[in-house]
Amino acid sequence: MRIVAADIGGTNTKIGICDEQGHIGQFKEYATESHKGGPHVVSRLLEQLAMYDDDFDAIAISTAGQVDAEAGRIVYANENIPSYTGMQLKETIEARFQKPVKVENDVNAAALGEAAFGAARSFRDFLCLTFGTGIGGAIVINRQIYRGANGVAAEFGHIFTRPLAGMSGGARSSRYESHASTTALIRMAREADPECVDGKVFFDKIGKGNVELQQILHDWAAEVSLGLASLIHVFNPAAIIVGGGVMEQERLVRLVAEETKAIVMPSFADVSIVKASLGNKAGLLGAASLFLR
Template sequence: MSENTCTVGIDLGGTNVVFGLVTARGELLQHFSRPTEGERGPARVIENILEGTEEIISHAEAYRVNGIGLGSPGVIDSGSGVVLHCAPNIPQWSGQQIRQPLLERFGLPVFVDNDAKMAVIGEATFGAGAGKKHLLVVTLGTGIGGGVVLNGRIHRGAYFCAGEIGHAVVQIGGRRCACGVEGHLEAYLSAKGLVGQVKEKLAGGGTSVLTGQTGGDLSRLEAKMIVDAAKAGDKLAGEVLELSAHYLGMALANFAMVFDPEIMIISGGIALAGEILFDPVQRAYDRYIFYTEVRKAPIVPAKLGFEAGMVGAAAMAILELKLS
């Protein structure tokens, strides 16, 4: 890519779609978001993506746009551009063709993949994993996503499910995940998992400052409130966060022995918790990993923050265009 070119990065979420223009050096030229409007159906979502893409391209000014990257929730066939399966955060999104509409409207190369995998590519290219060839990224949000980079390329697997660490089993007969299976990591350390555990403990007679902070209305409870309460010394919140972080460290040890990464990166809103999250993660990882050399792979917070998915989508387009 020449110095005066850029790519479009699109991060599709259940609530908003984020659009950006990124240069080959990783410079973010412009970005904005607009509502997804998933409740209005897939056709409306596609139209919002097309309208937003047209608008962001209009901001390119002296730069020539030479490709588009789109990250979407769900299991994505990156070759055909079809959403093979998607959780209900975007209704009726499963089965949608998301590559072809962009290709037809703009006539530019279009690259699509799972949104968490795009965040992985962003961190690997311009974030905490820059310069590394083998890395694992875990995204802690409403759910838990992730991905693996091997030899500098995203590893998708035979059925596009590689790196789904949120669905690693960490507790036999444990809490039920949103996918319906018991004991998955996502049932514990996702935002929903943390909130669910606290509600269960309070319903069982536990006490916490969170009851007062929510005015007794636990529908107002959020993951950040739990993290803040744990930092302030609340015993119930602290126990929930420590157990959940322990399970992440266990899962990372398992994945590290399979993929042998140089670095493991934790991203997403919950990752902003800092030491109260990372310390128990590291202790559990050290406990379960068996080979001394693997312990040298650091577990670090992400650098790109909430823009990782959008920047990663643009980075995928940049990388694929270089290879073509």
């Protein structure tokens, strides 16, 4: 089976043809131009899909935003893609290409990709978290996505890890992603060293022995672990797969694992905390797996 898969992100969109072994051919990446709004994003996607010949069986879409997977509709998207909320992706693409279409949220798709082809292949029950601008999440139970009553479960970035009282930003400042996202890490680093404009500069300086930045990394890892420990106590997963550019650092994943296992109950401490292995192809492969499972 040959599936054209696309992964729509706020900055770039990736697209390629996936087969049943997880190989990706005719891969390309283009600027999403999300600031131009949802209708433009979808119009560009249709143009790119039309560049593939008709020798494929289905189309699979991984996308930012909350997704009604059954209807293939965007339930909610934040300001990163204006006017994206409510867009009928499945209906629009099927009408254009006369091929079956499935649509999935990007973190759910990444979790399915890791389950089918990556770091979660040996786990039936696991959580997946991606650390970036915010924190995305997915819950996999018996190798199926758990969606919740409204289909939008696993907004892990919005759990509360700080008390509301005394937080200057109110509820938003008390959320997990306000303190444990990559955005939060770089904010903390820039307060100490204005040259730390991104993760690359930050980790380069740590590699050169900057003690103050090393402490900031440990403090941030403790924030990450605080949220993970709560999720472990609720879900009792066999594993947590952590992804996002910052988690490409093996030593950071080890640090987070150590910090987390030090604070969970002993009966939960056998959980595996594992780095995602598929990188920026996880969403494509996970979307394709919707047709292959």
